[in-house]
Amino acid sequence: MREARGGNGGPPWAGMGQPTEKPSNFGPSVRRLATRLLPERLGVIMTIALGVVSVALNVIGPLILGHATDLIFSGVIGKQLPAGQSTQEAADAARAAGQDAVANLIVAQDVVPGLGIDFTAVAWVLAGVIAIYLGASLFQWLQGYLLNGIVQRTVYALRREVEDKLNRLPLTYVDGQRRGEILSRVTNDIDNISTSLQQTMSQLLTSVLTVVGVLAMMLVVSPLLTVIALVTIPLSLWLTQGIGKRSQRHFVAQWRHTGALNGQIEEAFTGHELVRVYGRRRAVEADFARENEKLYEAGFRAQFISGTIMPSMMFIGNLNYVAVAVIGGLRIASGAMTLGDVQAFIQYSRQFTQPLTQAASVAAVLQSGVASAERVFELLDAQEQRPDPAEPAVRTERRGRVAFEHVDFRYTPDAPLIEDLSLVAEPGQTVAIVGPTGAGKTTLVNLVLRFYELDGGRITLDGVDIAEMARADLRAGIGMVLQDTWLFGGTIRDNIRYGNPDATEEQLLDAARATYVDRFVRSLPDGYDTVIDEEGSNVSAGEKQLITIARAFLANPSLLILDEATSSVDTRTEVLVQRAMAALRSDRTSFVIAHRLSTVRDADLILVMESGRIVEQGDHDQLLAARGAYHRLYNAQFEAAATEVS
Template sequence: MTRPGAGGPPMMRGPVEKARSFGPSVRRLLSLLLSYRGFMAVILVAIVVSVALTAVAPRVLGHATDLIFDGVIGRMLPAGLTKDEAVTGLRARGDETFADMVGSMNVIPGVGVDFAAVGRVLLIVLALYVGSAVLSWLAAYLLNIVVVGTIRGLRADVEDKVHRLPLRYYDTIPRGDLLSRVTNDLDNLSQSLQQTISQFLNSVLTVIALLAMMIWISPLLAVIAVLTVPLAFGATAFIAKRSKPHFMAQWSSTGKLNAQVEEAFTGHELVKAFGRQHEIEATFDERNDKLYESSWRAQFISGVIMPTIMFLGNLNYVAVAVVGGLRVASGSLSLGEVQAFIQYSRQFTQPLTQIGSMFNLMQSGVASAERIFDILDAEEESPDPVDPHTPADDHGLIAFDDVSFRYEPDTPLIENLSLVAEPGHMVAIVGPTGAGKTTLVNLIMRFYDVDAGRICVDGVDSRRMTRDDLRERIGMVLQDSWLFGGTIYDNIAYGDPTATRAEVMEAAMLSHVHHFVRTLPDGYDTVIDEEGGGVSAGERQLITIARAFLAKPTILILDEATSSVDTRTELLIQQAMANLRTDRTSFVIAHRLSTVRDADVIVVMEDGHIVEQGNHDQLLAAQGAYCRLYNSQFAGPVEAT
């Protein structure tokens, strides 16, 4: 593929981040989680009950403290007196503060601590905490099922979406960034959901439960404790708002860095051949520094939330302790109630601290979710027609009728092109780089749809056919001989998964694959990777031709299939392609004009237009564009000698 004005699709410089507000993205994530409504309902109930048990426990534990304190004070008072008589005696001695405190307590003068009652209370507290822990574990277990299932569904949706996206989409986003979105961002989202949902629900419900318990014990102390809440939320919102852009930049930089690394590793031989290692390293360092800068800022800014809330919580603790002590001394509250309240106040700041600390994870997860949603929201290929047409015949007649196409709206490429490829004929497409040759092939395959005019296959507009129906009739052999990880047999059989082994072997023989496969230790079971390791470039090309052979297409497209191989291998490939073209309509794109001299029709393209067409002899006699191309390849060296 080349630049837009040169016959190929455009490439953008990097991923475009489409910033969304935090709320809509969170609501969209919640809608995905709600596909597990039953599990979510159980999780919510379990968390609510767990939080309620945890909230009640300090109040019950405060009763144990009161029992102990009552026993201690009771042992200090003379035995045989009633509480009222003891209080009256204290007031007579002028000890009003102590008298008020004793009057508010359940003491029996001369009686010590009732350890049996204390033991019963402690067992109740233990039961409350155990029950809370079991329910919390159950909620975490079910939530893990929900999150993992949601991410699995989201990953499947992304995979399905990838196959529905037009080729134009892949031409506008670096492959490394796309891979980063469907791997790194999905993993980051999964971790964020697992670490935040349960904790967030637990923290919010804990705040509500503890607030209710504190109001029950002492409205005055509750007001003092609540004063820090708006300050904490205000600080959290202020800081989180400033961390969001940095998290977006962090994941954007991650995608760009992955794209650069993938590009450098894929073309490492070329990098070394041209001695551009230092330039690649400099680019890597620059993008790595940007990633470091955005990551550092995001983590630092969001990390300020927790110490800020802890500072406010410590101020609240001091105020509650002072005022609570005064209330105990005045007899307005018992020591156990103040102890429970102080415990509540400390627990009250803890969930606020957790909510604050979760915001960096939430911001990071939502930023990743938005990048995934960018893929899911991308414009898809136009749908296949509801009432598709199928050609009555299968001869391979291709007709371009006044076709116009452009990659960019303001950059014309192909204008008013008309061409007919007769069944069984070989149509060669030649021309300078950027003339629109590969674009013509993309239009036949409907990788792109024409802007005007139509392309007919055996008399039917290709847009009235389903893409599967159209592409089943077409076989392609590209300049880049892409193979899949697996055996040679599997790579050939990819052309027709229903083919028998005998049919695969026949395709291999016709394409001259069999003769070199016999020299391999494992023959057709030789395992190769996606880069074709273990076989040469020409042998890889022969395997792709065998794959096309096996598919038995009516229409054959050969795009620079011999441009990167040696002369001997080129001859083998040409023989294989000659066999493959038999009784098929074929389009051959070639820069080496020696490979197309026998074509039935040679189409010469320049700037998206057909400037000449005819056979080899006719075009040479015309002394036009084809003649100039031919002489530039063959006559030039002769004159030079």
């Protein structure tokens, strides 16, 4: 059985259920996310420039449209006045009749008595407004096109960085995390970052520019009404900040529970056969329901609390609209403003509150994206494995001689596992490692592969310290077959060729024949072109094991590691595989980890391990004659358990 350990020295599942989230740190996470846009600075500048032009055209529109309203209103009033009078004479006549408000309108609107609506002038004004809005839409479309490319390239680079990071993480990190949790960060969280950036960057940029542009136009039209409109801004900011702080922690919890739920689903699906065999379906469903309930509660609170921002802002905006309409009406009546100016200002006040409302509405999306970014950054900040030397050592010969020199190793500082271990495996030797579960057998070969770093001593391969070698060069000369088989979606040929992509067809067939894969592949309708799924469920467990052995043989390594590699094949096939392995031992060192001691009888050297120490070593006959630990293990496999039947 594979003896994996978690990051805390326990098994891989030791970290399940532990919190993976740091407290929300909104500001630094936003700044760190923003720095990811620096390689796209030119595109960002162009996007801002297009946004400025688009917003400028949009904010000019209401002012010009207000002029059209003035033309129509002046024409309506002028048509009702006697022709031949000047504007001032008409105003004086209205005041003489006690109609001061009408007189103020005549002067303010510059009414020409007897002249109706100038439809030609109105048409030109409207044509100009349409052209302005078309131009604004065109620039906004170009801005969206550029922004989409910026966001997608940024997320593409982030995905690539996460993928590279996963390849640099030590095995202890992977063992200490649930696979579903890691997958959730790599897929769900990055997708959420992409969606959040896409939605928030465009709206926030447009909103900020619109607020600045509209504020400038409002000051031009009426400083007094502008002051009235700005009174509600502090209240809006206070509400948005307060609601945002409350909802942010729920967004963090939402994505944490999403990762936990994915982990639970992945585990239940992977082991669904065992779940059914042991009748644990209801327990799994209960676990799912419990985690799903936590996700529901966190998601509901996050969305509901953040969702109150929009209606709150709309209510404040409506109060602002009422105040502007009332004061504006009084200003028209006093002749201080024209009807077109008030109409334009009301539009500006709407345009002013609308981007604030939009910014508030995307706050929820931004908070969700930042919560996901924190989880991704936590993965990127995880401690990496020790880097390869700047000038790595290279083996001058590839014979497969392995030497352990006073090796010490522990998963945790207070729990030593291997202490002062020394041994030598000569080229061509088959070294069997046996012992009870937890003795350190798999750990021993993992140290050869540098999956873990030593705490003391050193391991040499053909006289070169493996700590001074590049990991890729070290592992290129090692073939490994695990107890847990791994096949990917593809043909049987592709899975075997994975061990050596440059192998010829004849070399592939030789490896398949040597491991007796060819025997069962020939009986399949599509032969080596038979497509197997990612879990290999359409071939038997023993056939999967043979394919992985063929893959290792095709790699032609100088060092072969077999970790219970024949545990899933039948006795007859095991004998055939052992014979094939014997033919491949020339100039190849083999480490064989086995629980069934009958499979290691022919090993050149058998190491018996207990609690991280080699307590016995020798060949099969010598160890049996010594009547020690190996003798007890060997006889225990053939003794029937004695039980009393009452």
